[in-house]
Every structure is written in structure tokens, then in C-alpha cells.
Amino acid sequence: MLLNQMKYFVAVVEHNSFTEAAAASFISQSAISQQIQSLEEELGVELLHRKHRSFQMTPAGEHFYRQSKLLLADITKLKRETIQIGESKESQLKIGYLRVYGGLELHEAVAVFSERYPEISLSIINGTHEELYHELRQKSVDIVLSDQRRAFSEDYMNVELVRSEMYAELSIRNPLSRQTELTLTELKDIPCILIATKEQQAIEEDYYKHTLGFRGNFLFAESLDEGRLLVAGNRGFLPIESVGTLPQPVGTIRRIPLVKDQAAITRKYCAFWQKKRSNYYIEEFAELLKELLIKE
Template sequence: MLLKQMKYFITVVDLHSFTEAAEQCFISQSAISQQIKALEKELGVRLFERSKRQFSLTVAGEYFYRHGKVLLDEIEDFKEETIRRGEDQELNLTIGYPKNFSTNELLETIVEFKRIYPEVNISVVSGTHEELFELLVDHRIDMKISEQRRTFNKDYYNENLKESVSFIEISTLSPLSKKEVISADDLKNISCILVVSKDREDSEREFFEKSLNLSHRFLYADSLEQARLMVASQRGYLPVDQIGHLDKPMSGIERIELSYKGNPIQRNYFACWPKDKTNYYIEEFVKMYKEALNK
């Protein structure tokens, strides 16, 4: 069975016409009919019920059309990816992740991915959620990991990674560090420390105020390490999300689950990348990272 015979058959069914299918495939109508008859002969079953100038699919034809269409799409993807790999002299994958991100699985996935695919150069970029979105739109990163803060865009794949559990990190010298669960109301008189880039403070503050109901007093840090030093020196608390394994907090800091009105605060994290720029490596990395998070 030739792939072109399968393509001819599927084109006839899609266009509901032997004549139009022949024109689209750049062959004569008699040639396309002969090819499909040869296909039926090889399979030993009829794919079409013919009556004068009309035709309908047999049960076998319905099955062959449905599964053959999927197979042809996969073959086309396979061909395009093979060509792309052959043309690319250097393969690069740039991953964006939030500034306040602190899970071991991302680093572990990068290391394992490099072991399996040494031909790929991986780089990482950290930023606020808004910065990561802008970098993705401008094609300066290939994929971003972030929580859902906006309506999904149909031009992007959004793979649900895991639902996070929200915590705060606070100095062990604070009386609140003895609590097993802490509420947003408990924190209303303490400064909230955010890891944020310069000129992005307002958008981050607004999100934490309106979406997480955290305090209206904010301090800002350039990095996670700086933020934790501020926590240890009792300047405020740091909100963090757990979507994977978190190491024990540094000495002088306690990590406590955050709640609002008696309920845990949880958020969804996604991997997001453009549909028109997708490739095998992005999809494989997302698959490996999701598996690592959900072990």
C-alpha cells in the first residue's frame, strides 16, 4: 500500500469528488480512480459503495478514512521535524520561569533532558509573569512556566502542569512562625516581600492585593536569595508556591501554608508556548517536567 494511494482516497472523501481530488493532486481522474481501485484490491475490501456518479463509504472505508487521516497528519509532522533537524546546525531551547520559582524538578528536568538530547542548548530566563508573557510573544523565549493570570490565547498551547499550594516564608523570630496555617488576615500588618524586576512593581503588587488578598504594604527584592535574607532579618514575609519538592527553608525562616477564609490558597501552573513555533523538543521537555512534578 502506497502512502499516495492513502492520500488520494482521503482527498476524494474530503472533497466529496473524484474530479476535484484529481485536480488537487495534479493527476487525471482516471488515474486517481485506478489508484483507489488498486488500494481496494490490495486490502481485499471495498472502501466505496459506487452508484452512477455518487459514492458512499463502506464500514471499512469509514475506518480507513478516520485512522488514515490521523496517520497522514503524523507522517507530515514526522517529515517536517526530520527536515527541521537536518537544517538546524544548532538547536536552542530557551525556558522562562518566574522570579520567585523555587522547585528542584526544573533543574532536574534540564539535566535529564541534556543527557538524552545533548544536541540541544538549553538556556533559562527568569522574570515576572508579565515579563515572561512579553518575552514569549516577542519569541525571545520558546516556552514559559507560569501560573494562570490571564485568559488562554488560542494561538498558544497551555499544558496544565500542577496545582500549586501557597505558603509564606517568615522569620522564626515572629510569633506567627509558630502557627501551622496562616491566614491573609494574620499578615495584614506585616510587609509582603515580592521578587520583581524594576518597573514591574505596580502590576505584581496589584495581583497580590486583588487576587491573593495579601497586605497593602510591600517591599521588593531583585532575587529570591535577596528576598529570603530580608525575611530572615524580619523585614516582612515572602509568598511562595509549591508545585514540586521544596527544600527546607534556610536557617531563621519558617514556611507555613497560606489560607484565605479557612481555605488553602491554590493556583494552577502551566507550560505555555506558541502553536506556530512548537516542536518535538519543547513538547518533550514539557512532558518530562510534568512527569517530574507529579511523581
């Protein structure tokens, strides 16, 4: 069985015409008919039941069509990945993650991946959601771990990793730290501390204020550690999500669940990468990270 025969069969089925399939495949109608006939003779079963100038797929033909589509897609992917690896002097996987993420799963995923695939060089950056989205569009990173803020795009692979609950980290000197849960209304008079670069502060503030409903004033920190120092100094509260294992803060800080209408506020975290640049290693890393997050 030739690979081209599978392609021709799929083309005939999808065009519902030998003539149109032949034109799309850049061969004559008689040639494509002969190829399909030869394929049926080799298999010893009828794939297309011809009736005058029309045809119908037989049950065997339907099965062959579905499996051929999968095999052809796998072959196309294999060719693309092989070319990408062959053209690269060194195979790399560039990973981006949210600056506010403080879990251990990413570290474990990197360690396990590096042990499995020592030939792949890993590089890692962090940033805000918008910074990571920009890097992904510019192809500066291959895959990012980020929160979902947009509708899923058909140009990207959007793999949900985990749904996380939101918390507020507060200094124990703040009276609200004695509560077992908090609403955004109760926090409206306390500055909200966000992790963002100077260039991204306005974007982050707009998202937390108008999309998530946070009120009051905002303070900014460049890193998670810097943000927690502000919390320890009772300068404000830090919104944070329980993505995987989230280590407990120091004793001078309390972490309290955020609720709305008596239900926990949750966010969706995903792995994103461009469909056109998808390959085995990106998919393997995303699956590994998802397994580790689910396990926790």
C-alpha cells in the same frame, strides 16, 4: 500504497465530494477517483460505498480515515522538525522559568535531558510571568515553566504540570509565624514581598492585589534569595508556591500554608510553547519535567 492516495482519500471524506476534493488537491476528478479505486483494489476492501452521486464510508473506510489523519499529521510534524534541525547549525532548546521557582526538578530535568540528548544545546533564562510570556511570543524561548494567569490559547500547547499550594514565609519574630495556617485577611497589615524587576513591579502588584486578593503594601526583590533576606529581617511576608520539591527556608523563617474558606489556596503551573514551533525535543522536555514534578 502511496502517501498521496491517503491524502486524496482524506480530502474526499472531509469535502464529502470527489469534485471539491479534486479541486482542493489540484488534480482532475477522474484522477482522484482512479486513485481511490486503486487504493481499494490494493487493500482488497471497499472504503467508500458509492450510491449514485453520493457515498458513505464503510467501517473499513472509517478506520482508514482515522488512522490516515494520524499518520499524515505525524509525517507533517516529521518534515517540519527535520527541516528545523537541518537549517540550524546547532540544535538548541531555550527554556524559561519563573524567577520565584525554587524547586530542584528543573535542574534534574536539565541534567537528564542533556545526558539523553547531548547534541542539543540548552540555554535557560528566568523572569516573571509577563516577561516569560513576552519572550515566548517573541520566540526568544522555546518553552516556559510558568503559572497560569490567562485562559489557555489555541495557539499554544498548554500542558498542566502540577497544582501547587501557596504558602507565606514569615520571620519567626513575627507573632503570626506561630500559627499553623494563615488567611490573606490576617496578613493584610504586613507588607507582601514580590519577586519582580522594576519594569514588572506594577504588573505583579496588580495581579496579586486584584486577581489573588492580597492586601496591604508591597515590597519588591529581584530574586528569591533577596526576597528571603527581607523576610529574615522581618520586613514582610513572601508568598511562595510548593512547585515540586521546595527546600525548607533557613531556621529564622517559617513557611505557613495559606487558606481561604478553610481550604488550601492552590495555583496551576504549566509548560507553555507555541504550537507552530512544537517539536520532539520540546515535548520530550515537558514530559520529563512533568514526570519529575508528579513523582515529588
